[in-house]
Amino acid sequence: MSTSKTPSERRTHLVRLAGGLFAEQGFRATTVRQIADAAGILSGSLYHHFDSKESIGDEILSAFLEDVLAGYRAAVAESDDPRAAIERIVRSSTVTLDRHRAALTMLQRDWNYFSGQPRFAYLRTAMKEIEQTWIDLLERGRETGAFRADLDARLTYRLLRDILWLPTSWASSKSWTTDQIVDGLLRLLFDGIKSA
Amino acid sequence: MSTSKTPSERRTHLVRLAGGLFAEQGFRATTVRQIADAAGILSGSLYHHFDSKESIGDEILSAFLEDVLAGYRAAVAESDDPRAAIERIVRSSTVTLDRHRAALTMLQRDWNYFSGQPRFAYLRTAMKEIEQTWIDLLERGRETGAFRADLDARLTYRLLRDILWLPTSWASSKSWTTDQIVDGLLRLLFDGIKSA
DNA sequence: GGGCGCCGACCGAACGCTTGCTTGGTACAC
């Protein structure tokens, strides 16, 4: 009944383990010894599977961004109007972010650390694409009359992107289901809190 | 013309210096040697003014929470209806948060670190009061018909509190004035992004 | 008014501990 040892599937298991710790504590705050402990292993043995702590972070982050960008591209490509595209982004993001909680915590808490290193240059690239997608959608929606004419696309984007990434931090509190959060968010986003 | 040396005004200067670094990098990520360097001093000499790095953090955090709570209490006491109170909270918060950028970064990035220690128990207490204030306002507004009947007060609070604390992180980008951000935020909050 | 004592501010050097990472060896697989 012990876990059958697939060839290099064990490596994936280690990444997931590390990811759990990163999601709770952030990347820098997590030590290689903690990761090793969680795996029931000595810290030095980790370096049989990875050549550095950063490599683990790299794997987590790049996988996350691929998923996010794929979601954004699909949402834009397969939606008729900006409002529908935004709703699709929000809904797909929630699923993606839920699967990659570690990556998001890392980006939120250790952005300075990663974004400074050449190795993680792809972070900045991906962020730019995300920003451009939002701004295009917001401006197109404004032009077609779907959104308020006085909407500041850039400002609204900054608010929205961060807002969208927030609820992931609430992981541990099981007060709400993912669906509840998305619905609450979309409602707040489109209609505000005022009664009609 | 050199800075006249007030007795223990130099201490305040050090706190502000440290705060600047905390705001950029977070508390844990900032080393006492960095603080000392910024002050043109050796790291050990810091301990002539403070008995620990945590003490510096304590001073920054407690001052911040006092200001925030004062703002919340005044907003509730001096407003007639929930909607007005919320608008007042948002407007006062923006000013407060701007003055205490370091504290906010510390809470966002190092919450786990601080909230675990008995010394910083007041953090949890203050947060509870903030939460209760929001929930009371949202529920009262729902009862009086000012807000949507299907508004989930607790969920909305979680979104709003975090949203409110977000723009502080954008410090460096001078793309927007504080007023612009508040107005955009309030508009988004009450009315959403849809055109009427 | 010149010397004395003191005190705040800082230096220089170290302490104990934790960090990410390396190295040499071993047990077991196939």
Added chain:
DNA sequence: GTGTACCAAGCAAGCGTTCGGTCGGCGCCC
């Protein structure tokens, strides 16, 4: 009998913190 997965031990660098000592300036005494 070669390779994989691990252990045991340890390294250098960096962390927060401590400690003995230096130095300039202020009050004060005679």
